Amino acid sequence: MGFDAATAAVQAALDAGARYADARVMHRRYESMSARNGDVEELAQHESIGLGVRALVGSGWGFHAVPELSDAAARDAGRRAAAVATASARVPGPPIDLVPVDAAVASWASDCAVDPLGVPLSDKGDLLVGATATMREHGADLAEGLYQIWDTTKWFVSSEGHRIDQHIRECGGGISATSIGDGETQRRSYPSYRGQYGTTGWELVTSLDLAAHAARIAEESRELLTAPECPAGETDLILGGEQLALQIHESVGHAIELDRILGWEAAFAGTSWLDLARLGSLRYGSELMNVTIDPTIPGALGSFGFDDEGSPAVRRDAVREGRWVGVLAGRDSAAVAGLDYGGSVRADGWARLPMVRMTNVGLEPGPHTLDEIIAATDDGVLMDINRSWSIDDKRLNFQFGCEVGWEVRNGRRGRMLRNPTYTGIGPVFWRSMDMLSSETVAWGTPNCGKGQPGQVGHTGHPAAPARFRGVRVGVRA
Amino acid sequence: MSERTERSERDLAARVVELVRRVAGPAAEAEVLVTRTDLALTRFANSFVHQNVAETGTAVQLRLHVDGRTAAGGGSRVDPDGLAALVERTRAAARLVPPDPAWPGLTAPAPVPAGAEVDEATAFASPDERAARVRAFVDAVEGLEAAGYCRTSYRSGAFANSAGHSAVGRAAEAAMDGIARAGGADGVARLCADRLADLDGAALGARAAAKARAAADPVELPPGRYEVVLEPAAVADLLQNLAWYGFNGKRHAERLAFAEPGTAQFDPAVTLVDDPLHASTLPFDLEGTPRRALSLVTAGTTGALAYDRRSGAEAGTGSTGHGMPGGSTFGPIPHNLRLLPAERVAGATGDGPAATVGAGVTGAVGDPDTAALVAGVRRGLLVSDFWYTRVLDPKQLVVTGLTRNGVWLVEDGVPVRAVRDFRFTESYPRALGPGRVLGLGRSPVRQPDRSDGSWWEAPAVRLSSWNFTGGASG
Numbered sequence: 001m002g003f004d005a006a007t008a009a010v011q012a013a014l015d016a017g018a019r020y021a022d023a024r025v026m027h028r029r030y031e032s033m034s035a036r037n038g039d040v041e042e043l044a045q046h047e048s049i050g051l052g053v054r055a056l057v058g059s060g061w062g063f064h065a066v067p068e069l070s071d072a073a074a075r076d077a078g079r080r081a082a083a084v085a086t087a088s089a090r091v092p093g094p095p096i097d098l099v100p101v102d103a104a105v106a107s108w109a110s111d112c113a114v115d116p117l118g119v120p121l122s123d124k125g126d127l128l129v130g131a132t133a134t135m136r137e138h139g140a141d142l143a144e145g146l147y148q149i150w151d152t153t154k155w156f157v158s159s160e161g162h163r164i165d166q167h168i169r170e171c172g173g174g175i176s177a178t179s180i181g182d183g184e185t186q187r188r189s190y191p192s193y194r195g196q197y198g199t200t201g202w203e204l205v206t207s208l209d210l211a212a213h214a215a216r217i218a219e220e221s222r223e224l225l226t227a228p229e230c231p232a233g234e235t236d237l238i239l240g241g242e243q244l245a246l247q248i249h250e251s252v253g254h255a256i257e258l259d260r261i262l263g264w265e266a267a268f269a270g271t272s273w274l275d276l277a278r279l280g281s282l283r284y285g286s287e288l289m290n291v292t293i294d295p296t297i298p299g300a301l302g303s304f305g306f307d308d309e310g311s312p313a314v315r316r317d318a319v320r321e322g323r324w325v326g327v328l329a330g331r332d333s334a335a336v337a338g339l340d341y342g343g344s345v346r347a348d349g350w351a352r353l354p355m356v357r358m359t360n361v362g363l364e365p366g367p368h369t370l371d372e373i374i375a376a377t378d379d380g381v382l383m384d385i386n387r388s389w390s391i392d393d394k395r396l397n398f399q400f401g402c403e404v405g406w407e408v409r410n411g412r413r414g415r416m417l418r419n420p421t422y423t424g425i426g427p428v429f430w431r432s433m434d435m436l437s438s439e440t441v442a443w444g445t446p447n448c449g450k451g452q453p454g455q456v457g458h459t460g461h462p463a464a465p466a467r468f469r470g471v472r473v474g475v476r477a
Numbered sequence: 478m479s480e481r482t483e484r485s486e487r488d489l490a491a492r493v494v495e496l497v498r499r500v501a502g503p504a505a506e507a508e509v510l511v512t513r514t515d516l517a518l519t520r521f522a523n524s525f526v527h528q529n530v531a532e533t534g535t536a537v538q539l540r541l542h543v544d545g546r547t548a549a550g551g552g553s554r555v556d557p558d559g560l561a562a563l564v565e566r567t568r569a570a571a572r573l574v575p576p577d578p579a580w581p582g583l584t585a586p587a588p589v590p591a592g593a594e595v596d597e598a599t600a601f602a603s604p605d606e607r608a609a610r611v612r613a614f615v616d617a618v619e620g621l622e623a624a625g626y627c628r629t630s631y632r633s634g635a636f637a638n639s640a641g642h643s644a645v646g647r648a649a650e651a652a653m654d655g656i657a658r659a660g661g662a663d664g665v666a667r668l669c670a671d672r673l674a675d676l677d678g679a680a681l682g683a684r685a686a687a688k689a690r691a692a693a694d695p696v697e698l699p700p701g702r703y704e705v706v707l708e709p710a711a712v713a714d715l716l717q718n719l720a721w722y723g724f725n726g727k728r729h730a731e732r733l734a735f736a737e738p739g740t741a742q743f744d745p746a747v748t749l750v751d752d753p754l755h756a757s758t759l760p761f762d763l764e765g766t767p768r769r770a771l772s773l774v775t776a777g778t779t780g781a782l783a784y785d786r787r788s789g790a791e792a793g794t795g796s797t798g799h800g801m802p803g804g805s806t807f808g809p810i811p812h813n814l815r816l817l818p819a820e821r822v823a824g825a826t827g828d829g830p831a832a833t834v835g836a837g838v839t840g841a842v843g844d845p846d847t848a849a850l851v852a853g854v855r856r857g858l859l860v861s862d863f864w865y866t867r868v869l870d871p872k873q874l875v876v877t878g879l880t881r882n883g884v885w886l887v888e889d890g891v892p893v894r895a896v897r898d899f900r901f902t903e904s905y906p907r908a909l910g911p912g913r914v915l916g917l918g919r920s921p922v923r924q925p926d927r928s929d930g931s932w933w934e935a936p937a938v939r940l941s942s943w944n945f946t947g948g949a950s951g
Contacts, residue, residue: 034806040574042805045566047552047559050534062604063530067553084517084529087604091611093525121573129575142731180732185872264522266663267624267656270864351532388867390900392879397900397949399877401869421869421877423900423947452626453518453530454927475946477875477902 002027002155003163005069009053010159012078018055018085020098021078022158024308025051025069026350028150031117033124035145038133040125050350055081059096060088061332065351098331099342101311103161108305109168111298112201116149116171119202127205131175131214138218140177146195147173147205148446150458154308162310170301170458172197172444173205177218179225186224186418188217188403192242193386197444197458200299220404223416230405230420232474236377237422238370238467240384243402244363245443245461251426252284252291253361253459255395256318257344258329258337260356269450270393273426274324276337282324285430288366288466291319293328293344295359300460301444302361304346308354311343318361322431330356348455355451362462366436370465373435380408381473383420399423399475422473435467486511486535486635487645489555493539494637496564505543505568506583508638510763511555512536515600515631516929519607521655522624524615529604538763538802541567547577581790582640584765589644592760599673600631600649610653610678617682618657621689625655629673630929636765644761650932651676652925656882657685662695662895664688665862665882667710669925669932671757684843688861691841692883695895697948704857704915705943706850706887708843713924713933714863714878715905716814719749722871723906724773726784726792726799727808733871734782735906741778742906744914746819749774751783751811753798756923758813758930764800771797773811777911785809812931819917819936841885841892846918850939852890853916858899858943859885859892869902877902877946900947908940915939 002025013021027049034041051074052065062085066077128145135143149171156164174195178187189195190213198204239247259265260272274282295303295313306312309331318326328344329337333356347354374382388401405420406413440462448457489511497507513535520528537560538551550567552559607627615623629651636644651673656663665688666681707715728734736742753768754760760768764786772780784792785800788809799809841859842848851859866878880899885892907913918936926932 042549043547043570043574044549044551045570046550047554047563047566050553060526061529063528065530065532065534067534067555080531084531084604087608088519088526088529090605090608091521091524091526091615093523093527121570125574142733178733180872183872184870185733262523263622263624264527266522266622266658267626267654351534353528353530355528388869388877390865390867390877390879392898392900392949393864393881397879397898397947399900399902399947401867401877419869425950452520452528452628452927453516453532472947475877475902477869477873477904477907477944 001069003157005051005074006155006157008071008074009051009078010157012075013053013055013082014159016079016082018057018082020056020159021053022156023051023053024350025155026152028152028349029117030150032148033128035128035132037136037143038129040129048349051077052350053077053081054353055085056096057082057085058089059092059094060085062088063353096332097335099334099340101331101342104306104310104312105163108166110199110303112169114202116169116202117151127210131210134211134214135175135177135218138215139179139222140218141180142178143218145175145210147171156310158310164306164310166305168199168304169201170197170199171202171204175210175214177221179221181225186221188221189385190217192443194447197301197446198299199301199303224404224418227416227418230381230417230474232476234470234472236380236467236469237471237473238373238377238380238382238408239465241439241441241463241465242443243384243386243400244466245463246386246389248361248363248461248463249445249459250389250391251395251398253358255426256327257356258327258333261327262333262336268452273394273396280325283322284319284324284427285322286433287322288433288436289319289322289430290364291361292364293318293326293359293361297360297442297460300360300442301446301458302359302460307343307345308347309342309345314343328356328358346457348457352453352455357457358448358459360442360460360462362442365438365440365464368435368437370437370439373437373465373467374408374413375411376435377408377467378410381417381420382406382408382413383422396426398426420473421475422471423475424471429468429471432469433466434469437464437466440464483633483645483647486513486633489537490635490637493537493560493564494639496560497541497639500564501543501568505541506639508540508583508764510538511635513633517604517607518626518628519604519611520626521611521615524623526608526611537563539563539567541571542580543571545576546571546574547580548574579787581786583638584642585640586642587767589767590754590760592646592648592754593671593757595647595649595757596672599629599651602629602673606673610676613678614655614682617679618686621686622658623655623682628652628929632759632930634759636761638765642765644765646759646761648757648759648930650757650929653678653681654925655681655685657682657689659689660693662689662692663882664692665710667924669923687840688843688883692895695897697897697950698886700899700945700947702942702944704854704941706847706854706859706937706939708847708861708937709922709935710862710924711860712816712935712938714866716816716933716935718866718874718876718905720811720814722868722874724782725808725810726782727788729782730788730792735872735874736779736782738779738781741911743774743777743909744911745777746914746917747774747777747909748817750815750817751813752815753813755813755815756932762798762800763802764796766796766798766800768798783809783811814933815921816935818919818921820919846920847937850916850918850937851887851892853939854887854890857887858896859887874905875902876905897949899945901944902946903944908943913941915941
């Protein structure tokens with residue numbers, strides 16, 4: 001049924017004058033549960049199915065989406081997409097081409113040992129209730145737990161002959177403890193700010209062993225209330241892997257999105273400091289910096305078999321030994337830029353236009369361990385677990401806050417520090433990286449916002465702890 | 478067409494309530510919201526239309542309380558099988574979750590206001606009509622690069638619950654948001670309106686272009702505390718963060734919010750009203766509670782907080798009509814906030830349209846309203862817009878973020894030159910605190926949210942101090 005509706009929509013768009021069309025039928029089941037202070041707070045389930053069709057008329061794109069899969073509805077959607085594309089031509093741009101891609105006829109499914117929607121709700125509830133109750137017992141004023149599950153089936157058809165179906169299962173979760181003091185709050189989370197997520201089954205959540213970490217993070221959140229403030233000044237900074245994952249996401253992943261570089265996101269998401277003329281030569285960071293774009297990593301949240309334009313998942317370099325060498329691209333943006341690859345285009349649902357999105361953008365590991373990095377640091381701060389994030393519209397000036405910091409003195413981890421923040425300029429920061437750990441985790445980010453109407457993307461970020469020299473820390477109001 | 482769709486949504490909601498009765502028995506409590514959405518958005522960049530989308534959809538949201546347990550479900554399938562599956566899935570989920578002793582019950586039958594009149598021409602505007610406004614914007618920037626969007630939306634909603642309460646409503650909205658770019662400097666113009674006809678692409682483009690030209694060749698100034706005049710786009714960010722984190726009744730109950738009713742927490746010039754009926758939006762919330770104006774701050778004193786049924790029951794206040802998807806986790810949030818302008822503080826609650834953008838374009842200042850505030854500044858900064866603001870500490874509402882789309886140094890009442898963007902770290906309630914608001918404009922401008930149905934309306938504001946913590950170099 002999915003292929004039939006998509007095929008009808010594509011044909012109708014072509015009949016209405018489109019020179020290219022593609023259509024995606026998506027069926028998604030979503031489930032989330034949250035618990036607070038030992039009780040289930042909300043259980044929500046959602047099921048959505050519909051069709052989105054994209055048409056290219058001249059140099060204008062049009063997109064129309066409907067929640068029906070009947071032949072008539074699909075054909076009407078195709079015609080409307082062509083009409084929207086025709087209207088785009090009232091404010092025309094340069095000619096649009098699409099970089100070539102083999103017309104795949106294929107099926108793909110993500111690895112999944114334990115179907116997350118098949119796990120009894122009572123078991124999933126017990127997990128969150130137990131962990132949040134433990135955090136309360138250990139002093140948290142607010143103990144929260146959450147899991148989320150997405151089970152998505154897609155059928156993709158293009159006027160070039162694509163016919164691809166994919167079944168992608170994603171899930172994850174986490175817990176957090178908040179302690180409230182005199183005019184301030186402190187929070188500790190495990191294993192990450194919103195939890196850990198992957199393109200995998202419930203085995204991911206089981207492996208996190210949330211219950212085993214509940215007491216610790218509750219006690220640490222209380223301890224933070226009386227910990228000394230992170231000092232203000234310039235120092236060596238060691239980042240834990242989870243925070244480094246977000247640093248990669250914000251200051252590398254978004255910056256290498258080709259639609260931003262071309263100015264297509266200028267009014268909303270912003271542009272990029274990167275200039276295509278310097279692709280291949282620009283020094284992005286230190287020689288330790290090797291960043292890949294890799295949607296083939298098993299289990300990582302940005303993995304798939306084919307993107308939403310039918311391009312197959314392929315691993316590519318983005319930064320090699322500190323030099324900028326690759327971008328995240330779609331078929332049209334790549335053609336405009338004179339590049340020969342796309343493969344990074346996705347939509348968050350049937351009703352949304354596919355756009356350039358991070359897949360798994362990650363930092364290759366280095367030779368050290370976190371303990372070795374600490375041992376090699378005379379005077380610095382170790383920060384971990386993101387608390388706040390902000391970066392300018394060119395992806396240069398950033399400021400991040402972390403949940404917790406520790407002094408590092410004479411090669412040892414010292415006192416816990418509260419309200420740690422650090423700030424800097426992307427390429428200056430990345431050039432200051434001088435030690436990198438081998439302890440890589442592919443962190444999942446399920447909440448990447450981009451696009452108008454807004455879309456929420458799922459991205460993955462392999463990252464390990466690293467050290468940066470001479471970073472400004474401790475910014476305050 | 479519109480009346481037909483409204484009937485259809487009402488019938489669907491009633492059908493789901495009846496299905497619940499059959500499946501779960503007469504004791505089951507159910508509330509259903511059916512929303513039809515027609516959303517269209519034409520995006521432009523590099524002065525051409527690069528994305529152009531339209532979407533039609535119907536969403537059904539069901540919350541079910543049965544045998545003392547509560548579950549929620551939703552979906553896009555409105556065929557008989559889809560509705561039956563939704564009810565069965567939600568019923569099955571409710572069996573498996575723990576008891577919910579704090580269930581606040583259903584909204585009792587109550588009259589629901591009609592809401593603002595719907596402009597049919599906006600509700601079902603054609604892609605050509607949006608493209609025409611984009612064309613006008615692009616032409617008006619006279620050779621600068623232009624980027625932005627023109628959006629139209631229509632919502633038709635129907636609510637029904639098993640307590641016999643029902644509500645219907647419709648809403649249409651239009652918004653345009655664009656920048657002009659001159660040599661790396663951007664100028665912005667942004668407006669939300671009930672009618673597409675009220676959006677003048679040429680006027681918006683001319684304003685954006687004037688500001689972009691005035692933002693050329695910026696210098697870098699040292700970080701520090703500066704007196705500021707914030708234009709309505711920047712003030713909208715203050716309102717949004719105050720709404721999410723300050724006036725959220727659930728977060729207040731958890732001691733995470735700064736707001737304390739009955740306390741003079743703001744400057745006497747500050748009067749804030751959440752006023753959903755001031756512009757086109759559905760006149761009831763997710764739980765069917767009628768919406769109304771809610772005075773959050775009156776002449777500097779915090780007066781009220783936003784509640785849905787659950788948080789309102791716990792606080793003993795009842796719902797203020799702020800039930801929303803996800804609200805049981807994050808809490809109820811006002812989404813239609815107005816900072817009342819200087820001449821309207823006394824007793825005004827919601828009359829008169831927001832000012833149009835475009836009149837009196839003079840470059841950096843942009844309009845006479847802002848000019849009047851800037852004229853009083855001996856040395857300070859004029860800020861157009863804020864960007865990527867994030868909360869560092871929710872209790873004090875300390876926020877970090879950046880300026881965007883133009884900053885100017887003001888000396889002796891005159892913008893003397895463009896300044897490079899700053900990073901700031903500031904407590905929003907402190908910045909608006911007693912003695913800190915040096916002036917309010919007289920012409921509020923409605924700013925669109927990223928989602929239709931939410932908006933933030935404010936005049937320009939002059940504040941005694943804003944904490945800029947870094948410049949473009951770090």
